[in-house]
Amino acid sequence: MHGMRRRGLSVTAQQPSEEKLAKLRQALEDYAEGAVRNPLIDHEAEEAKADVRARALRLLDERARSRHELHERLVKLEFAEPVIEDVLDDLTGVGLINDEAFATEWVRQRHARRGKSARALNQELIRKGIAPAIREQALEQIDDDDEEEMAWKLAVKKAKSIKHVPEDRAERDKALRRIVGVLARRGFNGGMSLNLARRALDERCEELGTA
Structure with missing residues (x-):
């Protein structure tokens, strides 16, 4: 499909x-x-x-x-x-x-x-x-492009809720799980969800670091 x-x-x-x-x-x-x-x-x-x-x-x-x-x-x-x-x-x-x-x-x-x-x-x-x-x-x-575009929008939206750069690996993993969870609840592919969540989190951390 x-x-x-x-x-x-x-x-x-x-x-x-x-x-x-x-x-x-x-x-x-x-x-x-x-x-x-x-x-x-x-x-x-x-x-x-x-x-x-x-x-x-x-x-x-x-x-x-x-x-x-x-x-x-x-x-x-x-x-x-x-x-x-x-x-x-x-x-x-x-x-x-x-x-x-x-x-x-x-x-x-x-x-x-x-x-x-x-x-x-x-x-x-x-x-x-x-x-x-x-x-x-x-x-x-x-189609596949629609899926990825929608998942990316959701990942970015969830990443915006992060208010400061994670202080350590545990805090970063917690933030990452929250983003992945949003995508998982909507049925998106696990591998794609993880990749997009990491990318969205990285961009958010960079945004916060330069603010």
């Missing part, structure tokens, strides 16, 4: 757009009108779906979610599994559930705003039930 060429992936906002919500409501209204005219429609089944659909829409109003996330939340609310699947199929059909768009935007935002590495983001997408092929495509937004 690292080193792969960057693709021009479309960006979809985490919050569902008004256009999407309007599209869904219109589709549901059209369906309801058709159900009234069609005596073969199972009205009892449609009533069961209505409750699940309303709850799913409230969850989507809060933020975009993967299909797996919605499924898990609806199961916890003790809705019937077959009804949940039917509703999720409906929402997928009108574009309110789109795991590809969700994963792409999740990676873009979490890398840019939280400084998360591709490895950490991959684990997050796994927990959200995103399929391997979709995860790989979304993570192609991040």
Whole structure:
């Protein structure tokens, strides 16, 4: 997933757009009108779906979610599994559930705003039930240069918290561990993290020494 060429992936906002919500409501209204005219429609089944659909829409109003996330939340609310699947199929059909768009935007935002590495983001997408092929495509937004640049920014930022040049080896190692820890918590490669942390610490010490 690292080193792969960057693709021009479309960006979809985490919050569902008004256009999407309007599209869904219109589709549901059209369906309801058709159900009234069609005596073969199972009205009892449609009533069961209505409750699940309303709850799913409230969850989507809060933020975009993967299909797996919605499924898990609806199961916890003790809705019937077959009804949940039917509703999720409906929402997928009108574009309110789109795991590809969700994963792409999740990676873009979490890398840019939280400084998360591709490895950490991959684990997050796994927990959200995103399929391997979709995860790989979304993570192609991040290449090796992106990873190193983000890690370096984080290392420099943490090094700025050091207020004086370490007096001995023990104090220096302590400062170094703090910088490495910031990068490790975001899932960056250990070897790269150590090298960048040393470089950031050296630059900070030089800065302090000439201040």
